[in-house]
Amino acid sequence: MYHSYWSQKGSARGISLVETVVIAALFTLLMLAITSSIISFYRVNDYSIAQAYQVSNARQGVEQLIRDMREMTYADDGTFPLVDMGSTSISFYSDLDRDDSVEYIEYTLSSTTLYKNIYSASGSPPIYNMVTPESTHTISEYVQNNLQSIPIFVYYDEAGLPAHATTTATDIRYIQVSLIINIDPIRDPGQYMLRSSASLRNLKNIQ
Numbered sequence: 063m064y065h066s067y068w069s070q071k072g073s074a075r076g077i078s079l080v081e082t083v084v085i086a087a088l089f090t091l092l093m094l095a096i097t098s099s100i101i102s103f104y105r106v107n108d109y110s111i112a113q114a115y116q117v118s119n120a121r122q123g124v125e126q127l128i129r130d131m132r133e134m135t136y137a138d139d140g141t142f143p144l145v146d147m148g149s150t151s152i153s154f155y156s157d158l159d160r161d162d163s164v165e166y167i168e169y170t171l172s173s174t175t176l177y178k179n180i181y182s183a184s185g186s187p188p189i190y191n192m193v194t195p196e197s198t199h200t201i202s203e204y205v206q207n208n209l210q211s212i213p214i215f216v217y218y219d220e221a222g223l224p225a226h227a228t229t230t231a232t233d234i235r236y237i238q239v240s241l242i243i244n245i246d247p248i249r250d251p252g253q254y255m256l257r258s259s260a261s262l263r264n265l266k267n268i269q
Contacts, residue, residue, distance in 0.1 A: 109252075113245050116204050117254045120243045123176065123201035124256050130156045130167055131237055131260040138164050138188035143265060144231040149213035152237070166190050169201065171214060176201040176241070206242045206253060214240060236261050 077085075134143040137155040146153035150171040157164045158180070166181040179195035207214050217225035218236040225234065237260050244253035 109246065113243075113252065113254070116202070116245055117243050117256070120202035120205075120241050120256055124239055124241055124258050126178075127169060127201065127239060128258050128260045130154075130158065132263060133157055133160075134262050135164060135264045137166065137190070138183045139190070142231060143262070144234055147215070147217050147225065147231060147234065149215060150207060152215050163188075165196075166192070168195070171205060171207065174205050174208075175203050176205050176214070202241060202243065204243055204245045206244045206247055207240070209247055210242055210253075212240060212242060216240070234262065235265060 131152075131154065133156045134154045135157055136143055141155060143156075144152075144154045145166075146168075148170075151169060153166070153168045155164050156167050158167070159165075163183055166183075168179040168181070170177055170179070178199040178201050180197045180199075181190050181192055182196050183190050205214075216238040217229070217234045218238070219225065219229060219233045220235045222236070239256075239258050239260070241256045242253050243256065246252060
């Protein structure tokens with residue numbers, strides 16, 4: 063009877079204050095871990111969505127750039143099609159809308175944004191006003207080529223050899239384009255490279 067009495071009394075005593083504190087602490091730690099995981103998931107998810115959006119925009123921009131370069135042709139005033147051969151910029155004449163006038167096109171990287179400037183000829187004889195572009199378009203943002211020391215534009219001659227110090231614009235027949243996109247360069251991995259190329263078909267017969 064003595065043993066049975068104290069056993070029943072011990073089993074009915076309930077939870078002590080120390081046990082309550084321990085349980086509360088474990089519950090708090092568990093909730094913090096779950097909350098941290100959820101926040102981390104949404105941050106990664108938001109970053110992935112934003113990165114994918116910028117890559118998609120850049121892909122459309124590169125496609126536009128390649129189309130413009132393939133339509134490279136002589137200017138209305140007779141100037142040779144390819145004007146500037148920069149590592150992060152290129153300027154040339156191209157008939158964008160396939161009308162009776164050829165536009166002067168300038169693609170240039172400013173900080174981490176690639177822009178497209180369009181200049182049209184006017185008058186007779188035609189004159190291109192290079193002071194103010196007729197229109198400016200954002201082709202791609204978060205371009206990290208300068209950070210990676212990788213050129214956007216690489217030029218090749220008719221033999222397929224890369225351009226060098228003595229290569230002139232009239233020697234170029236093929237241009238490779240590479241864009242590195244990353245909305246947050248601190249993150250690793252994260253960068254995405256878009257690569258395409260254009261054969262200057264309107265210049266193939268130029269000697």
